[in-house]
Amino acid sequence: MIGKLKGTVDEVGEDHVVVDVHGVGYVAHCSARTLSKMSVGEAAALFIETYVREDQLRLFGFLSALEREWFRLLQSVQGVGSKVALNVLSVMTPGELANAIALQDRAAISRAPGVGPKVALRITTELKSRAPSFAGEMDSAIGFKQELGEGVASAPVSDAVSALTNLGYSRDQAANAIAAALKNGGEGADSAKLIRLGLKELAR
Structure with missing residues (x-):
């Protein structure tokens, strides 16, 4: 079982890369996002998932x-x-995918080729x-976004996120800003305070 490849990029194809490891060329299928960061002749280190079929x-x-x-x-x-999994990872980073799931943002996931409304809903x-769990602040941010997605966040929090989205920020940007505002302003902060602190976060 191959778990990792470390070598030199020999070829970059439409959906794969060939990594030369001590004279042996390994073909690895990758997301478009990963392929965009590969250049022929450069060093490469890839984590590998091996599928063996008959x-x-x-x-x-x-x-x-x-x-x-x-x-x-x-x-x-x-x-x-x-x-389809590679298509999803081609249009979203792991962090963006985690945010979309936490916020139940099916539209964001549906941007991936081959992902219709039903599949996005299932995802x-x-x-x-x-x-996957994220350490430190990401952990609390994901938990916070799950509360928003499930509709169980407090009224001031929901109102503050809505206010920022009405100002033109994406729901994800608004959620990140209010998550930070909640941390700085405390659990008892009202929507006006959260909006003010959230705008300060977005202005950084």
Whole structure:
């Protein structure tokens, strides 16, 4: 089982990269986002997911172990195979995908080729409680966004997020700003204070 490849990029294709490791060329299928960061002749280190079938052996390459974990997790959802999982990771970073699931933002996930409304719904629903955990502040931010997505956040918090989105910020930007504002302003802060602190965060 191959878990990681470290070598030199020999070729960058439409959906794969060839990594030369001591004279042996390994073909690894990657997301468009990963491929965009590969250049022929440059050093490369990829985390690998190995699929062995009766008639073939396929390698999938990722820039981080976290991205590989999301690739595995996405395929646990009905209707999501390796191709669709790579498509999702082509248009979203692991952090953006975690945010979309926490906020139940099906539209963001539907931007990936091959992901229709039903599949996006299954991804956001089935992975809501199974998404990889993030350390430190990201952990609390994801938990906060899950509260927003589930409609159980407090009224001041929901109002503050709505106010920032009405000002033209994306729901994700607003949620990040209010999460930071809540940390600085305290649990008892009213919506006006949260909006003020949130705007300060966005102005940084």
